[in-house]
Amino acid sequence: MPATLKQRPPLAIRAHTATTALGRGREAQAEALATRRGGLRRNDFPTTAPGETPLDCWIGRVDGIEDSPLPAELADWECRNNRLAWLALQQDGIDAAVADAIDRYGATRVALVVGTSTSSIGATEEAYARLQPDADGNLHFPPDLARPGIHTPHSLGAFVQQATGARGPCVTVATACSSSAKVFVQAARLIDAGLADAALVGGVDTLCGSVLFGFNALQLVSTSPCRPFDAHRNGLSLGEAGGFALLERSSSIDDGDATLKLCGYGESSDGHHMSAPHPEGLGARLAMEDALARAGIDASQLGYLNLHGTATPANDSIEAMVVAALFPSALHASSTKGWTGHTLGAAGIVESVFALIALERGLLPGTLNSSAPDPACGPQIRFDNAEREVRHAMNNSFGFGGNNCSLVFGKV
Amino acid sequence: MLAAQIEGIGFWAPGLPSWQAARDFIRTGSLAADAPRRPSPQLLPPNERRRTPDTVAIALDVALAACHAAGRDPATLPSVFASTHGDHAITDYMCETLAREPRTVSPTRFHNSVHNAASGYWTIGTRSHRPATAISALDASFAQGLLEALLQLAAGEEAVLLAAYDGNANGPVGRQWHSKGLLAGALLLSQSGAETGPVLQAELVDGVPPPADGPLSRHAGSNAMAPMLPLFEALAHGAPAAVALAAGPGRVLSVTLLPGAAAMESVDA
Numbered sequence: 001m002p003a004t005l006k007q008r009p010p011l012a013i014r015a016h017t018a019t020t021a022l023g024r025g026r027e028a029q030a031e032a033l034a035t036r037r038g039g040l041r042r043n044d045f046p047t048t049a050p051g052e053t054p055l056d057c058w059i060g061r062v063d064g065i066e067d068s069p070l071p072a073e074l075a076d077w078e079c080r081n082n083r084l085a086w087l088a089l090q091q092d093g094i095d096a097a098v099a100d101a102i103d104r105y106g107a108t109r110v111a112l113v114v115g116t117s118t119s120s121i122g123a124t125e126e127a128y129a130r131l132q133p134d135a136d137g138n139l140h141f142p143p144d145l146a147r148p149g150i151h152t153p154h155s156l157g158a159f160v161q162q163a164t165g166a167r168g169p170c171v172t173v174a175t176a177c178s179s180s181a182k183v184f185v186q187a188a189r190l191i192d193a194g195l196a197d198a199a200l201v202g203g204v205d206t207l208c209g210s211v212l213f214g215f216n217a218l219q220l221v222s223t224s225p226c227r228p229f230d231a232h233r234n235g236l237s238l239g240e241a242g243g244f245a246l247l248e249r250s251s252s253i254d255d256g257d258a259t260l261k262l263c264g265y266g267e268s269s270d271g272h273h274m275s276a277p278h279p280e281g282l283g284a285r286l287a288m289e290d291a292l293a294r295a296g297i298d299a300s301q302l303g304y305l306n307l308h309g310t311a312t313p314a315n316d317s318i319e320a321m322v323v324a325a326l327f328p329s330a331l332h333a334s335s336t337k338g339w340t341g342h343t344l345g346a347a348g349i350v351e352s353v354f355a356l357i358a359l360e361r362g363l364l365p366g367t368l369n370s371s372a373p374d375p376a377c378g379p380q381i382r383f384d385n386a387e388r389e390v391r392h393a394m395n396n397s398f399g400f401g402g403n404n405c406s407l408v409f410g411k412v
Numbered sequence: 413m414l415a416a417q418i419e420g421i422g423f424w425a426p427g428l429p430s431w432q433a434a435r436d437f438i439r440t441g442s443l444a445a446d447a448p449r450r451p452s453p454q455l456l457p458p459n460e461r462r463r464t465p466d467t468v469a470i471a472l473d474v475a476l477a478a479c480h481a482a483g484r485d486p487a488t489l490p491s492v493f494a495s496t497h498g499d500h501a502i503t504d505y506m507c508e509t510l511a512r513e514p515r516t517v518s519p520t521r522f523h524n525s526v527h528n529a530a531s532g533y534w535t536i537g538t539r540s541h542r543p544a545t546a547i548s549a550l551d552a553s554f555a556q557g558l559l560e561a562l563l564q565l566a567a568g569e570e571a572v573l574l575a576a577y578d579g580n581a582n583g584p585v586g587r588q589w590h591s592k593g594l595l596a597g598a599l600l601l602s603q604s605g606a607e608t609g610p611v612l613q614a615e616l617v618d619g620v621p622p623p624a625d626g627p628l629s630r631h632a633g634s635n636a637m638a639p640m641l642p643l644f645e646a647l648a649h650g651a652p653a654a655v656a657l658a659a660g661p662g663r664v665l666s667v668t669l670l671p672g673a674a675a676m677e678s679v680d681a
Contacts, residue, residue: 008567047510047514048510048511048514049510049511049512049513049514052513052514052515108616108618108663117526117527121503121506121507124503124507124585125506125507125510125511127507127584127585128507128508128510128511128584128585129510129511131511131584138587139583139584140584140587141584141587141588146588148588148589151585151588151589152496152497152548152550152589153496153497153498153527153548154496154548154549154550154553157548157549158550161660161661167660167661167662167663169556169559169616169659169660170549170552170556170660171547171548171549171552171556171560172547172548172549173545173546173547174498174526174527174528174546174547174548175526175527175528175531175544175545175546176526176527176528182545186545186560186563189560189563189564189566189567190563192566192567193414193563193566193567195414195559195563195616209506209510209514210506210507210510210522210525213510213514213515213517213522214506214517214519214522214523214525215522216515216517217517217518217519217522218519218522218523219519267490267543267545268541268542268543269535269540269541269542269543269544270535270536270541271487271535271536271538271539271540271541272536273536274523274524274529274532274533274536275519275523282541283541286541399526399528400523400526400528400532401526401528401529401531401532401533401535401536401544402532402535402536403528403531403532403535403544403545
């Protein structure tokens with residue numbers, strides 16, 4: 001732990017939501033986790049190449065995005081990713097909570113920090129499949145997709161800025177699969193330093209050719225539904241999702257409805273490889289240790305840990321090894337990617353919402369699809385659901401480039 | 413008010429392969445003789461130096477130069493990497509391949525396509541376990557990156573590395589966003605560095621940045637990271653200065669440069 005590490009006051013989580021293959025909003029997520037209803041289906045996501053069939057794999061696709069156009073005044077931002085962002089903003093009162101924060105503090109005091117790995121590259125892929133030559137033979141995007149705003153990584157942040165009217169610092173974090181966990185950290189720093197009074201954090205990632213065929217090229221995609229921590233796991237299932245949370249200084253809340261808090265965070269780098277974890281899990285351990293230290297709790301006080309748990313052979317055994325070294329066997333730790341698939345840059349917010357559901361409802365999800373315990377994994381890794389009250393929950397999100405983030409949430 | 417001491421600066425633009433070359437250019441109007449087309453990032457193993465994307469090469473080059481100028485060990489530093497578009501050449505390759513033969517996507521090109529490729533190579537090359545981030549915010553990318561670095565100092569880090577870069581826009585996607593050549597700048601920011609380094613103070617306010625017409629802006633203004641150039645021009649002049657950097661629609665990061673460490677003590681933090 002760096003000597004400079006400061007403990008920090010918890011931040012209130014005033015609203016939070018997730019939309020995944022399990023459905024729209026928190027109630028749909030909680031119901032599916034409780035009843036062990038998974039959201040994965042055979043890959044039916046169309047390719048942009050003529051005559052190419054979808055990959056033989058399973059995906060966590062959000063129903064109904066195709067039938068949910070953006071409102072006319074936001075039509076410049078039309079694309080699958082921003083549609084999912086808009087759907088997610090309509091759930092669980094997030095839009096009203098942001099409007100309320102703008103009313104109370106002023107638009108320039110509400111920050112927007114969102115994470116994504118692909119942003120709206122799906123729209124760029126589609127434009128390439130429909131290129132049109134001009135008189136000189138240069139290839140151009142078709143007119144309906146010649147909208148520069150959707151062909152850049154900040155598409156998501158700029159869209160959310162326009163959709164909410166917030167005028168505080170607005171930034172898109174793109175650290176692959178840790179993106180929308182790191183947004184909590186960046187927002188906490190903004191609020192702690194007094195640059196914002198509230199921050200909308202979140203993340204959105206949608207299925208597209210880049211991730212499906214990219215992960216396939218790395219031989220990391222399973223042809224069956226993913227089985228995190230199972231002895232026979234053989235790769236991940238990709239999913240799409242969106243989610244948001246509104247953070248505020250704890251002292252600004254005088255009513256009883258904001259009992260959920262962001263208590264601590266830890267960030268680190270593996271310093272090892274672009275797409276393989278550090279063999280001893282060094283970066284993962286540093287992130288988890290720093291998050292516990294900032295939260296001011298020791299490992300035995302953690303009640304639930306949502307693991308990164310992608311179901312690739314290397315990731316899971318290394319993460320389990322670190323968890324076994326850090327936590328007592330009583331810890332309930334699980335991967336929820338068997339329910340949603342790996343939602344990449346949205347995994348941080350989705351699985352933070354799952355950790356918050358564990359705190360709110362005492363619902364500790366197990367690990368869907370997995371049945372054969374890997375002897376390399378310790379007793380912390382749970383396949384079955386459990387129900388009991390917990391006071392602190394952690395979420396791990398680890399990304400390409402060895403980029404790690406762990407968050408500790410609490411119920412105060 | 414956020415503040416930092418600037419301990420080290422790195423810079424790369426066409427014909428200006430170092431911060432010294434950029435300062436000479438501002439003074440004399442002359443480009444460096446025999447400047448390479450792109451840097452050869454010393455952090456990477458020799459066989460990877462040529463293959464690495466241009467954007468990664470310039471980002472690693474300026475980041476290392478800023479650390480060297482400050483005499484700081486890169487492995488000890490948290491880092492912030494800001495880029496408007498990432499690497500257009502790879503975006504062009506990925507989308508073009510997906511439209512034709514998706515099952516032939518190169519695994520290496522795919523893992524280089526992530527926005528945090530440069531920050532990933534940085535932590536791998538320096539064997540750093542410190543936090544690294546990668547952000548994007550259109551023309552506010554540099555200001556938001558600077559803001560994040562300043563916030564990390566405010567949160568207790570002793571020194572933070574900021575690297576900002578964009579490359580050449582390629583192919584059909586490059587006709588949506590025009591960005592020419594390679595441009596990168598890096599700052600090593602600290603809470604209390606060398607007595608002689610300039611001090612930077614910053615606050616977010618309403619406004620729009622004035623047109624940029626300095627020598628670096630005229631030379632490299634067509635690159636997507638050009639909104640950072642007024643700050644580097646002010647740093648090159650070495651005199652107290654005020655610079656307004658694009659920070660989002662109708663917002664600017666108002667930066668004041670003051671000479672020397674004494675100014676640090678006057679900061680009301």
